[in-house]
Amino acid sequence: MAAGLPTAMDRPHFIGIGGAGMSGIAKILAQRGAKVAGSDAKESATAEALRALGATVHIGHAADHLASDASCVVVSSAIRADNPELARAAELGIPVVHRSDALASLMHGLRAIAVAGTHGKTTTTSMLAVSLSELGLAPSYAIGGDLDAPGSNALHGEGEIFVAEADESDRSFHKYAPEVAIVLNVELDHHANYASMDEIYESFETFVDKIVPGGTLVIAADHEGARELTRRVRAGDVRVVTYGESADADVRILSVTAQGLKSEVKVLLDGVELTFGVSVPGRHYAHNAVAALAAGVALGVPAAELAVSLGAYTGVKRRLQLKGEAAGVQVIDSYAHHPTEMTADLEAMRAGASGRILVVFQPHLFSRTQELGKEMGQALSLADASVVLDIYPAREDPIPGVTSELIIEAARAAGADVTPVHDRADIPAVVAGMAERGDLVLTMGAGDVTDLGPRILDRLSA
Structure with missing residues (x-):
């Protein structure tokens, strides 16, 4: 076993192992010699990357995914109390460790x-x-x-x-x-x-x-x-x-x-x-x-x-990442989901773009939209035109009266050109109909809006 690996972390089981924070810790533990296992809601390239390091990754959450000899179960704050693997850990008396404690042990x-x-x-x-x-x-x-x-x-x-x-x-x-x-x-x-x-x-x-x-x-x-x-x-x-x-x-x-x-x-x-x-x-x-x-x-x-x-740093995925170009239109992906981030990325694009800036924005979380929807709409006024999707809920349940309409109203009040689109499947056609040669399309948000970039490029190429 590699030096520096805490004993309690030698056979960890991660619930939600494919998440950005969780997968990183799992990867380091696997590289240090731990026998890593875990589960995630769906298949992903990250799951495959973990398997390549020797980790066992189950798809879906089930009690029998947790091995009885696991040294601990690692969770993030997003894991709900009724998760079957968490319940199984309690039955077996396996310690539950928060993601932050696991990371802290690696930094020791x-x-x-x-x-x-x-x-x-x-x-x-x-x-x-x-x-x-x-x-x-x-x-x-x-x-x-x-x-x-x-x-x-x-x-x-x-x-x-x-x-x-x-x-x-x-x-x-x-x-x-x-x-x-x-x-x-x-x-x-x-x-x-x-x-x-x-x-x-x-x-x-x-x-x-x-x-x-x-x-x-x-x-x-x-x-x-x-x-x-x-x-x-x-x-x-x-x-x-x-x-x-x-x-x-x-x-x-x-x-x-x-x-x-x-x-x-x-x-x-x-x-x-x-x-x-x-x-x-x-x-x-x-x-x-x-x-x-x-x-x-x-x-x-x-x-x-x-x-x-x-100067060797060339970017990270989802942080103004160029997804490609088709029909003279560049498509760039942005993780921005807070008004300050949205404003910063739009100002950065404005400084470097020669044509129009078109935004496909997906609000992230009902609570954030409730508190900052007006400011999000004001940020979108920096674009030449925007398409706004429904709210990506992530870990939250809906809040009555909180929809993307809060953002759309604020954007229009600020003079923005905004189009609501409720069906993600319609986005590629809508954007292709708006975009002209020389324009820049920015897919923006912390949810699955990132998946739309390649589809927009395919439609532009058609």
């Missing part, structure tokens, strides 16, 4: 960087994973999205650094004790778990308190929520490093220059100017890259070398 003894924030976690974690790997530091990493292939969201590396995406949605990031923590931004989201900004701030304060003594907090200087958090936590034996375009930022962004669907960033760090390329468009991605730079430097990685290696 390593120099951890935990990336937190309401938006940008996956991108920033990916940038660090790629750039540190380019420098030969062989980091381990666990990311909430695939870099370039199914299953590439995680890796057990032989180096001393572990880079992890730290999820605030269910307060699970309180379990980590990083040497370096990044906070990209702080906004109200995840309304089923947080009732106010005060609760959000308290949660992020707890996360910052977990930084090891002598460690570093890298935090945005330009974002008001992050600045408020800095005011609350600037004390103790943790070094605080701010980054951004603000004049008082410790790592100051001097300029971000758009170069088509890429950008060039110039920063001032410790009195030295550094210029490097970012191979994804938009000011917010440039800020993510600078956060990654500051975190790496905090671990002792030479700034000039890290700046160059950051």
Whole structure:
């Protein structure tokens, strides 16, 4: 068995093993020598990638999928209490471990960087994973999205650094004790778990308190929520490093220059100017890259070398990912589902696009739509035209009166051209009828809207 594998995790069973966070932990455990098993609702490329590592993956949830000799059952907050495998674990007396505890055990003894924030976690974690790997530091990493292939969201590396995406949605990031923590931004989201900004701030304060003594907090200087958090936590034996375009930022962004669907960033760090390329468009991605730079430097990685290696990052699936081009129309996929993310991605596309921007938007979660539907509609006004689907429920039950019509009304009030489409099967034909040569189509949302990109391309090619 590989060194560093906790005994309790030597035969884990994952309920929902195909999920972004769960599959990453399962992959690392399999690479460390664990006998990994689990179940998921449906077949996927991720399930196949796990099987290729020796994991047993069952499709569907059933009590007999759980082996009696499993050392633990790993769950996320999305797993309901009536899951048959969870009930079977209770009958057998098998310990149930939350995903965050499993990830924390993998980071133990390593120099951890935990990336937190309401938006940008996956991108920033990916940038660090790629750039540190380019420098030969062989980091381990666990990311909430695939870099370039199914299953590439995680890796057990032989180096001393572990880079992890730290999820605030269910307060699970309180379990980590990083040497370096990044906070990209702080906004109200995840309304089923947080009732106010005060609760959000308290949660992020707890996360910052977990930084090891002598460690570093890298935090945005330009974002008001992050600045408020800095005011609350600037004390103790943790070094605080701010980054951004603000004049008082410790790592100051001097300029971000758009170069088509890429950008060039110039920063001032410790009195030295550094210029490097970012191979994804938009000011917010440039800020993510600078956060990654500051975190790496905090671990002792030479700034000039890290700046160059950051240019090796070419994107992560669903983060402004080019799906293809047909009939002179580009189709790009965006994971944006919060108004701030939507606005940032649309502004990035506007800076790099020569034609019209057409959006296919699928709202994610009834609770989020109830709280932020107006702001989502206002964000869509940045597009030339939008198609809005019904709400993707994910783990939630419907809320009476909460539909995508809330977003459509707000978008129209902001002057947007919006078309509601209730049947996903109609989307390719609708978009093909709207699109003209030179246009850019953006499929946007955290649900299964991502599956529509290839279908739109097929229809455009017909």
